[in-house]
Amino acid sequence: MAGPENKELLEIILRGIRQRGAIPFAQFMDLVLYHPQHGYYHSPRQKIGPEGDYYTSPNVHSIFGHLIAHQLHEMWEILDHPSSFTVAEMGAGKGLLCADILRYCREDLPEFYENVHYVLAELSPAFLNEQRSLLSEFLEAGKVEWIYPDSLLHGQKPFTGCLLSNELVDSFPVHLVCQEKGELREIFVTHDGNTFGEISGSPSTPLLQEYFPSYGSPLHEGQRAEVNLKALDWMEGVSRTLKRGFVMTIDYGYEAQELYHPSRHQGTLLCYFRHTPSPNPYERIGYQDITAHVNFSALIRKGETTGLPKIGYTEQYRFLAAMGLLQALENFEKSFPQNSLEFFKNKLAMKSFLVPGGMGTLFKVFIQSRGLEEVKLMGFQDPFTRSIYKPKKCAN
Ligand SMILES: C[S@@+](CC[C@H](N)C(=O)[O-])C[C@H]1O[C@@H](n2cnc3c(N)ncnc32)[C@H](O)[C@@H]1O
Secondary structure, eight states: OOSOOOHHHHHHHHHHHHHHSSEEHHHHHHHHHHOTTTSGGGSOSOOBSTTSSBOOHHHHOTHHHHHHHHHHHHHHHHTTOOSOEEEEEESOTTSHHHHHHHHHHHHHOHHHHHHEEEEEEOOOHHHHHHHHHHTHHHHHTTOEEEOOHHHHHTTSSOEEEEEEEESOGGGSOOEEEEEETTEEEEEEEEEOSSSEEEEEESOSSHHHHHHHHHHOOOOOTTOEEEEOHHHHHHHHHHHHHEEEEEEEEEEEEEOHHHHTOGGGTTOOOEEEETTEEESOTTSSTTTSEEEOOEEHHHHHHHHHHTTOOEEEEEEHHHHHHHTTHHHHHHHHHHHSOTTSHHHHHHHHHHHHTTOTTTHHHHEEEEEEEESOOSOOOGGGSOTTGGGSOOOOOOOO
């Protein structure tokens, strides 16, 4: 067994398997990540950043938050400058994105800042503590508050504004399924006293059978895939809480045809421990993150039936470029003292958002609206039209 392991959590999982027999993978993943005492997200260990297990965009560079602030500002304008525009961020991790957005608005978009109110909904007590300490200046100014995720999604405080998330949906527990002899089967987790194992069986819920015709794409024989049922419930919750405005979901993933393409025969489940990816969710129990790519078709279609139609869906690098990443890079190069370590660090970090195959293309920005008609947002305009080479017409 490689790496550390939370023995108490392991015993809780094994007890469950002894009592009930094999458990659906989604239940295993829920315990491993979100057990209220021992789950990965409940431990105080560093998870994000150089000392943690993975990086997220807000960790890479504050420009990410500044460009999102531009998009939020445009949303506020489209809504006709409401005096209370709520940004509700779910799963904010350390709170970096919120800090970057609010600091940028305070400096560069003061009128918007006056009217913006930030609400954070976070499940992890460890991240809650980090958020409270990082955002103390905004707490004192009455700019931020916290709400339980369930209260937010049950619509206890419906709001006008934008529900924002970065890498939230990929962290929801997923069911694992596989196509066997022409039938959809579910993967269940077993333990033989020494090691974890998997068996396939009839799906534990009919929702899994219903998922593929509605939100998926047919699986090939032997193909394994993840099903994120929680993402559908989440979309319903979002629809309950948002009165008017936008939902901005940033995450890695694909639309169904690409996600469930036979080339992804083993699915997309991946674990992260100290920046090392691993396909094995049964090791380092409680010490490693487990994620699965997001099925954006499911969010799009669920949104259509819950009053949250799609405005746009694009690769993150295109969105950031449309919001001004290239100009920001240019301005930075002109204004920052060159040839210093800080200069190269910042430049590289900003450029990493544009690297093909990296964060820039795997990550998508998906925006939905609520109570609005025919909205066009800057983030979905073609960022490169102005610089496209247009040959002059021949004179003869
Ligand atoms: C991969 S981290 C991303 C953190 C942050 N958004 C960032 O970009 O750095 C996932 C975050 O979602 C939170 N989370 C997971 N499920 C949640 C839920 N149901 N409600 C609220 N937060 C949740 C986790 O605690 C964590 O803060």
